[in-house]
Amino acid sequence: MKTIAEHEKITPPAGSVLAKGRYGKNPFLLRGRRLLLGKQGNDGLIFKFFTYYLLICIGFVYLYPILFILSQSFKSMDDLLDPTVMWIPREFNLDNYIQAWQVLDFPKTLSTTLFNAALPAVAQTISCALVGYGFAKFNFPGKPVLFVLMIITFIIPSQVVMIPLYLLFENYGMTGSSLPFILPAIFAMGIKSTLFILIYTQFFKSIPVALEEAAQIDGAGRISIFFRIVLPISVPAMVVVFLFSFVWHWNETYMASLYLGDAMSTLPLKLQEFNDAFKNMFGGSQAASAKNDINESIKLAGTMLVILPLLVLYFVAQRWFVEVTDKTGISGE
Numbered sequence: 001m002k003t004i005a006e007h008e009k010i011t012p013p014a015g016s017v018l019a020k021g022r023y024g025k026n027p028f029l030l031r032g033r034r035l036l037l038g039k040q041g042n043d044g045l046i047f048k049f050f051t052y053y054l055l056i057c058i059g060f061v062y063l064y065p066i067l068f069i070l071s072q073s074f075k076s077m078d079d080l081l082d083p084t085v086m087w088i089p090r091e092f093n094l095d096n097y098i099q100a101w102q103v104l105d106f107p108k109t110l111s112t113t114l115f116n117a118a119l120p121a122v123a124q125t126i127s128c129a130l131v132g133y134g135f136a137k138f139n140f141p142g143k144p145v146l147f148v149l150m151i152i153t154f155i156i157p158s159q160v161v162m163i164p165l166y167l168l169f170e171n172y173g174m175t176g177s178s179l180p181f182i183l184p185a186i187f188a189m190g191i192k193s194t195l196f197i198l199i200y201t202q203f204f205k206s207i208p209v210a211l212e213e214a215a216q217i218d219g220a221g222r223i224s225i226f227f228r229i230v231l232p233i234s235v236p237a238m239v240v241v242f243l244f245s246f247v248w249h250w251n252e253t254y255m256a257s258l259y260l261g262d263a264m265s266t267l268p269l270k271l272q273e274f275n276d277a278f279k280n281m282f283g284g285s286q287a288a289s290a291k292n293d294i295n296e297s298i299k300l301a302g303t304m305l306v307i308l309p310l311l312v313l314y315f316v317a318q319r320w321f322v323e324v325t326d327k328t329g330i331s332g333e
Contacts, residue, residue: 066311073097073301080297093297100302103278104270110309113250113266116178121245123185124196125238131188132200133226137212154194158255166258176263181249191248191255196241203237204230243317247310267306274302 067087072080076093079085100106134140135147169180184190188197207230215225231238253268260266270277278298 066307069300069304069307073297073304075297077295077297080295096295096297096301097305099278099282099298100274100305103274103281103298104267104302104305106267106305109265109267109270112264113268114309116181116256116260116264116266117246117249119178120181120185120190120249121242123182124188124190124193124245125242127186127188128193128196128241129200129231129234129238130226132197133204133230135197136201136204150194150197153189154192158191162255162258169259175259176261178260180255180259185245190245191252192244196245199241200234200237203234207233239317243313246313250310271302271306274299 071087071089073096074092074094075085075089075096076091079089079091079093135143165180166175169175174180174183181190185193211229212225215229220228250266251268253266253272256266256269260269
């Protein structure tokens with residue numbers, strides 16, 4: 001005969017009345033719980049629902065201004081004055097973009113803006129990589145002091161040094177050109193260079209030391225290691241630095257108006273003068289001018305033309321942007 005202990009070890013068949021009474025678990029309830037909560041409590045339908053709901057809400061906050069600009073830019077005057085027309089216009093008015101194109105003098109101004117934004121961005125991408133590699137991989141006397149001084153340059157407001165820098169560039173005859181933006185960028189001292197050096201420093205620290213030691217054993221020097229090994233695997237960081245630098249130089253208006261003067265203009269500067277330029281080009285009579293003053297669609301069409309190249313640039317580079325942000329923990333402003 002079996003003892004009581006041996007009898008208790010016998011497991012009743014799954015789904016039997018005895019099993020349900022003993023374990024108190026219904027297989028249908030278990031499946032439902034697993035479907036709603038998941039195996040770990042963070043992969044079920046409830047968790048996914050709240051996650052996607054939160055992401056959609058946050059995404060809408062960021063996308064709403066762009067969607068609003070895009071919707072309003074295609075409206076005619078009648079649609080603007082009609083309160084029943086909210087998002088989708090009755091007809092898409094392309095004349096708004098044609099007039100905004102003419103007011104901005106888009107082809108010429110775009111080439112100037114690309115020149116003033118792309119060249120400093122390329123210079124910063126290379127120079128800041130050199131400085132960031134030095135901070136990440138080398139130990140030298142005064143390194144902590146230099147690092148702190150670099151951080152201080154990021155904390156000091158740009159308005160504090162604006163007048164001394166302008167006088168410096170004026171004395172050397174650089175105003176009225178892009179040199180006040182290009183030369184500092186060549187020496188890793190351009191707009192937000194401290195942030196770019198920090199991005200490179202954090203990224204280079206994640207590169208295994210064994211990779212560089214293997215190259216040194218094969219006879220490669222530091223310069224060869226940097227250009228032939230480090231930079232090729234640092235493409236995500238380089239793309240993000242170029243993207244940030246390009247966007248900040250593109251959107252810069254105060255220093256651009258100060259350094260460039262009347263010699264050249266950029267799209268953001270043209271957008272600041274959009275109302276006056278539009279009145280001079282299409283104003284005509286006082287009645288027409290009054291009508292043009294309330295034509296918000298043409299102004300938003302000009303705004304859309306200004307930000308469109310940046311949107312295209314971001315969509316192209318977003319894969320590298322997400323990758324380097326995940327590795328370094330540094331995000332844009």
